[in-house]
Amino acid sequence: MANLMSFLPGVLAGLKMTLGVFFITIIGSVPLGILASLGMKSPYFTIRWLVNGYIWIMRGTPLLLQLIFIYYGLATVGLPFDRFEAAAFAFIINYAAYLAEIFRGGLQAVPQGQFDAAKVLGLSKTQTFFKVVLPQVIKIVVPSFGNEVVNLVKDTSLIYVIGLGDILRAGSIAASREVTLLPYLLVGVIYLLMTAIVTLILRASEKRLNVWR
Amino acid sequence: MIKIENLSKSYGEKVIFKDLSMSLENGEILAVLGPSGIGKTTFIKTLTGLEEAQSGTVNLDGKELQVGDSELTAKIGLIFQDFNLFPHLTVKKNITLAPVLTKTMSEEEAAAKADSLLEKLGLSEQADLYPYQLSGGQKQRVGIARALAMNPQVIAYDEPTSGLDEKATKQVADVMLALKEEGVAQLVVTHDLPFAKDVADQTFDFEKEVKRS
Numbered sequence: 001m002a003n004l005m006s007f008l009p010g011v012l013a014g015l016k017m018t019l020g021v022f023f024i025t026i027i028g029s030v031p032l033g034i035l036a037s038l039g040m041k042s043p044y045f046t047i048r049w050l051v052n053g054y055i056w057i058m059r060g061t062p063l064l065l066q067l068i069f070i071y072y073g074l075a076t077v078g079l080p081f082d083r084f085e086a087a088a089f090a091f092i093i094n095y096a097a098y099l100a101e102i103f104r105g106g107l108q109a110v111p112q113g114q115f116d117a118a119k120v121l122g123l124s125k126t127q128t129f130f131k132v133v134l135p136q137v138i139k140i141v142v143p144s145f146g147n148e149v150v151n152l153v154k155d156t157s158l159i160y161v162i163g164l165g166d167i168l169r170a171g172s173i174a175a176s177r178e179v180t181l182l183p184y185l186l187v188g189v190i191y192l193l194m195t196a197i198v199t200l201i202l203r204a205s206e207k208r209l210n211v212w213r
Numbered sequence: 214m215i216k217i218e219n220l221s222k223s224y225g226e227k228v229i230f231k232d233l234s235m236s237l238e239n240g241e242i243l244a245v246l247g248p249s250g251i252g253k254t255t256f257i258k259t260l261t262g263l264e265e266a267q268s269g270t271v272n273l274d275g276k277e278l279q280v281g282d283s284e285l286t287a288k289i290g291l292i293f294q295d296f297n298l299f300p301h302l303t304v305k306k307n308i309t310l311a312p313v314l315t316k317t318m319s320e321e322e323a324a325a326k327a328d329s330l331l332e333k334l335g336l337s338e339q340a341d342l343y344p345y346q347l348s349g350g351q352k353q354r355v356g357i358a359r360a361l362a363m364n365p366q367v368i369a370y371d372e373p374t375s376g377l378d379e380k381a382t383k384q385v386a387d388v389m390l391a392l393k394e395e396g397v398a399q400l401v402v403t404h405d406l407p408f409a410k411d412v413a414d415q416t417f418d419f420e421k422e423v424k425r426s
Contacts, residue, residue, distance in 0.1 A: 123311060
């Protein structure tokens with residue numbers, strides 16, 4: 001335990017980076033995912049086509065590859081991103097695509113009768129979406145959304161590929177320097193703690209949403 | 214009074230009904246009868262603007278309006294066969310949602326209106342329950358209260374008793390007769406002949422009286 005203090009600060013700095021990517025992805029990908037799910041139901045063919053193409057590319061290629069393309073690829077065509085911006089951008093558009101599919105399923109599960117009832121009561125389309133449809137979609141998607149969030153916790157480790165120092169990379173560096181597996185053990189425990197917190201929050205929100213059926 | 218004139222609806226080549234006309238006085242109940250699958254529900258959805266009409270006007274107390282016009286739809290309340298209550302809202306919130314969102318009433322006015330409607334329909338004790346906690350008959354009365362909160366001039370019912378037992382059917386009939394006393398014009402689509410016989414002042418045979426070519 002004597003050498004814990006020698007690598008703990010580094011690992012905690014990595015944790016900060018990991019959490020940064022995590023939160024920015026959640027904040028950015030949820031609204032974008034909702035928008036994309038609405039785009040998939042658009043009456044305009046071009047919009048549906050574009051959104052479906054976007055989702056196909058995002059889900060059809062590894063996130064690791066997308067990170068490389070966005071950071072190194074775009075720089076070669078004169079669109080340089082700084083490392084963190086590139087990571088945030090890649091994660092947001094990637095997770096938004098997965099979330100869009102989840103939200104689309106949720107939207108489809110809301111019965112037509114709900115839209116009809118809102119319409120005859122004189123609600124506008126925006127009011128219908130935010131006050132009638134969205135609350136029902138949220139309840140439907142919470143379990144699958146939770147799955148994505150847990151995946152995201154662990155996927156943040158991919159940012160090492162564009163040279164960002166996340167918690168796993170910090171652990172890795174410490175492990176080679178100190179010639180011990182302890183930093184890895186610490187990193188594993190921190191991941192477990194993060195996913196445990198996420199799981200608890202999601203369970204609590206599921207429970208709260210269960211007051212109605 | 215309400216006078217429907219030359220209402221027509223077709224899906225492509227298939228004519229559901231053509232040049233349909235009927236009228237009813239305030240305080241009158243008109244039952245539209247006929248076997249299922251004949252287009253009665255389509256008729257009521259067309260009248261309330263949920264389905265687009267090929268032609269048709271409605272004269273409401275001397276004012277002529279096009280079918281589908283939002284001014285007209287706002288004056289017709291619709292009660293659904295499968296209730297279509299908003300599952301995520303309490304009984305009271307189901308009733309106050311539309312008046313508040315459409316700015317017809319302030320929150321206080323809407324709440325007071327909801328309380329008085331609930332009392333009138335014998336649902337005061339259910340005000341804070343969610344729809345899943347109600348019986349079929351209670352759900353249907355909440356549906357009626359929700360429509361009444363918007364102060365409609367006409368109330369249209371789509372098979373309001375189809376999922377209800379005898380007792381609940383009687384409750385719906387009692388509510389309709391009470392509204393009749395208040396001078397509301399009511400139009401009810403049904404294949405429940407004993408129920409129609411109990412409430413209706415006049416009947417319209419959808420099978421015999423409708424033109425389809």
